[in-house]
Amino acid sequence: MSSKEPLFSAKNRKLITNPLNVQNPITIQVLGICSALAVTAKLEPAIVMSISVIFVVVFSNVIISLLRNTIPARIRIIVQLVIVAALVIVVDQILKAYAYEVSKQLSVFVGLIITNCIIMGRLEAFALGNKPWQSALDGVGNGAGYGIILIIVAFFRELFGSGTLTLPGLGTLHIVPQVFYDWGYANNGFMILPPMALITVGIIIWVQRSRNKDLVES
Amino acid sequence: MDKQGNLYTFLYASAMVIVVAAILAFVSETLNPIQSKNVEVAKKIDLLKSVGIESTAKTAEALYEQHIGSNTKVISMSGEEVEGKAFNIDLTKENRKAAEERKYPLYICTLDNGNEKLIIPLRGVGLWGPIWGYISLNEDKKTVFGATFDHKGETPGLGAEISKDFFEEPFKGKTIFDTSGTFTSIKVIKGGGAAGNEHAVDAITGGTITSKGVEDMLWNGLTGYKEYLKN
Numbered sequence: 467m468s469s470k471e472p473l474f475s476a477k478n479r480k481l482i483t484n485p486l487n488v489q490n491p492i493t494i495q496v497l498g499i500c501s502a503l504a505v506t507a508k509l510e511p512a513i514v515m516s517i518s519v520i521f522v523v524v525f526s527n528v529i530i531s532l533l534r535n536t537i538p539a540r541i542r543i544i545v546q547l548v549i550v551a552a553l554v555i556v557v558d559q560i561l562k563a564y565a566y567e568v569s570k571q572l573s574v575f576v577g578l579i580i581t582n583c584i585i586m587g588r589l590e591a592f593a594l595g596n597k598p599w600q601s602a603l604d605g606v607g608n609g610a611g612y613g614i615i616l617i618i619v620a621f622f623r624e625l626f627g628s629g630t631l632t633l634p635g636l637g638t639l640h641i642v643p644q645v646f647y648d649w650g651y652a653n654n655g656f657m658i659l660p661p662m663a664l665i666t667v668g669i670i671i672w673v674q675r676s677r678n679k680d681l682v683e684s
Numbered sequence: 685m686d687k688q689g690n691l692y693t694f695l696y697a698s699a700m701v702i703v704v705a706a707i708l709a710f711v712s713e714t715l716n717p718i719q720s721k722n723v724e725v726a727k728k729i730d731l732l733k734s735v736g737i738e739s740t741a742k743t744a745e746a747l748y749e750q751h752i753g754s755n756t757k758v759i760s761m762s763g764e765e766v767e768g769k770a771f772n773i774d775l776t777k778e779n780r781k782a783a784e785e786r787k788y789p790l791y792i793c794t795l796d797n798g799n800e801k802l803i804i805p806l807r808g809v810g811l812w813g814p815i816w817g818y819i820s821l822n823e824d825k826k827t828v829f830g831a832t833f834d835h836k837g838e839t840p841g842l843g844a845e846i847s848k849d850f851f852e853e854p855f856k857g858k859t860i861f862d863t864s865g866t867f868t869s870i871k872v873i874k875g876g877g878a879a880g881n882e883h884a885v886d887a888i889t890g891g892t893i894t895s896k897g898v899e900d901m902l903w904n905g906l907t908g909y910k911e912y913l914k915n
Contacts, residue, residue, distance in 0.1 A: 507840050538693040545700060552704045556711050563715040566722035566741075573837055627841075658841040 473599065481603040485611035488681065492615040493671045497583040501575050502616055503663040510632040511571045512620030514561070516613025518576060522553045523585050523612075524605035530593040531601035537594075546589045547580070554579045568634070584612055619666045627657030727771075733832040734818035735793045735801050752803075755792040760784075763911035775807040775816070779904075788908045793820065801829050804909055808901025811893040812837045815846065815901060819855070825913040828870070831855035833898060843894030854885040860906055860913075867910050872899040 471478070491497045498519075505515045529549050530537075537545050558576045561569035569576065579585065588608050593601040624631055629642035642651065656662055675681045685692050725741050728748040732739045739747045756770035761784050770789035778786040791803035801820045808815050817833035831852050838844040845851055855870065859882045862868050868883040872895045877884035887895035 536687070536696070538687060538696055540688070541693055541697055544697070548700060548704055552708055555708055559711050559715050559719070562722065563718040566719075566726065570726075655841050 478600060478603055481600060482607035482610070485604075485607035486614060487611075487674075488678065490611045490615065490674075491584045491587075491608050492612055492667065493674055494681065495584075495587070497587055498612050499664075499667070501578060501582060502612075502619060502667060503660045505572060505575050506616055506620040506623050506663050506666075507627065507658050508571070508624050508632045509617070509620045510634050511568055512616045513613075513634055514565060514568045515572060515575065516609070516616050518557045518561070518572075519579055519582065519584070519612055520606065520609030521557060522550065522579055523588055523609040524602055525553050526550045526585055527588055527593040527601040527605035528598050530589050531596060531598040534594050542594070543586075546586060550585055550589070551580050565634075584608055615667065615670060618670060619663055622666055623657045623662060626654050627662070629653050724771075730816075730818050730832055730834065731791060731793075731803055731805075734803050734820045734830050735795065736830050737795075751793045751795065752791050755794065757790040757792070759788045759790055759909070759912050761786065761788070761908050761911065763915060775805060776814070779807060783908060786908060788912075790909070790912070799823065802913075804906065806901045806905035808897050808904065810835050810838045810846075810897040811843050811891075812839070815894065815897055817846075817898070817901065819902070819906075821860070821913070826859045826861040828855045828858045828860070835894070838894050839891070841890075842888065843891040843897075845888050845891060846894055846898055851885075851888060858882055858885065860902075865914065867907070869903040869906050870899070872896065872902075 485491060488494065492499065492502055501515065501519075505511045526546070526549050530546060533545070554577060557579070558569070561572070561576060588604060592604045596604070621631070625641055629647075630638045630640050632638045642653075722741075725744050728744040729739050729741070731752065732744065732747055735751070737747060737751060758766050758768035758770050758773065760766050766787060768787050768789075770791060773787055773789045775789075778788075789805055791805075793801045793803055795801065800823060802825065803818050803820045806817045806819060813836040815833060815835040815838065817831060819831040820829040821827065822829050833846040833852060835844060835846060838846065854876065858870050860867065860869055862883065871877065871884040872887045873884050874887050876886035
C-alpha cells in the first residue's frame, strides 16, 4: 500500500462496509455468538455492549498494529490477550463509574469481551499484518457489524418479549399500548430467554442469505 | 537484538506487563471514588424503595438525608444496641460469622406523615449468585410495610422477577410473628398458601430456587432481629 493512498479509498471503505454485510462477524463468520445471546434481552445493554466492543476492537487493533513488528512471534497470543484484557478492564471500570445501572445488567459479559472471538480473530487475521489506520477501520467495521446484529436482535426481543424499548438516556419506552393488553395481547416471555436470540439470529441469517445468493454455500 | 530470542521475549513480556499494570492501576485509582459513590447511591435507592419512596441516582442522596440520615442502629442478636455504623456494615462478611457474633444494621425511616418504619437489610443466595433486599416493618415491629429485592444474575423472566413490583407488592401487610408471638418469617410458596395466610406470599413459577432463596434470606436475615423486634 502506498503512502499516497487516500484515507477513505475504495479499498479502505470496504474494510468498514464488508463486515456490516457480506463479512459480518456474527451472521457470516458466526463469531461472538455467546454475548449476542446473553445481552440482547433489552435494547440498552445491547447498545452499550456494542459500543464497548467497538472500543475494544478498534483500540486493540490499532495497538497491535503499531506493535506488530516488535512482537515476538512465540508470545504474540499472550501479548494480544494482555492488551485486550487491559482494554476490557478499562471499559468495565468506566461503565461502573459512569453507567452503573447498565454495568449491573451487563455484569459478567463486559469481562467476557476478552473471550469474544471477533477481537482475537481480527488481531490475528488483520492487525498483525496491516497498518494502524487500516486496522482501525477494520476494527470499526467489525465492531459495528457485531453491534448492528446485537441491536437488531435486542430490538425484536425486547419489543415482543417485554413490549418496551429501553434506550440510553431515555429510559424504558412502552411501545405496545395498554389497549392491546386490555384486548388480550400478552408479551411473549419466550423472547426473553436466550434460545430466542439464537432463533432471531437464525432468521437474520436466513433473510440475509435469501437476499444475497453469493453467501449460500453450495 | 534477535527478536525471536529468549532474552528479547522475556524483556518484551516484562515491559508489557509493567506498562499495562501501571495503566490499569491508574484507571482504577482515578475511577474508584466515583464507583464507590455509585454503589452507595444504589444502596440508598434500595433502602428508600423498601418504604415506598421512589428515587433516582440524582435525588437519592437528598431523600436519604431527609428520611433516614443518621437515624440508624446496630444491634446484636440479643437485641442490644452495639457500636458501629449501620450503613458501612458488609452483610456478606457478617453472614460468614456465627449468628451470635454478627452485627445487625437497622435503619429507621421517618416518612412525610411522621410515621417511623424500621428497615432491615437482607442478603442471601439465589440460583446463580447473590440476592439481596430490604424489608420495612411498621411501628408494631411485625407487620411488613414494604419490601424490595434485587439480584446479581438470576434468570431473566424467571428468578429475576423477584425485583418486580408484582412479587414485592404482596409482602405488604404480611406479618413475621404469629398471634402468639412466635417468629414465623414469611414463606415464599406456590399460590401463597391458603387464603388469608398472613405469613406467606406467592412464589415465582419457574423460579423455584430463587424463590426459595428469598424465603431462606428472609428467615436467616430476620432471625437475628427477633429479640429486638419482640421488645
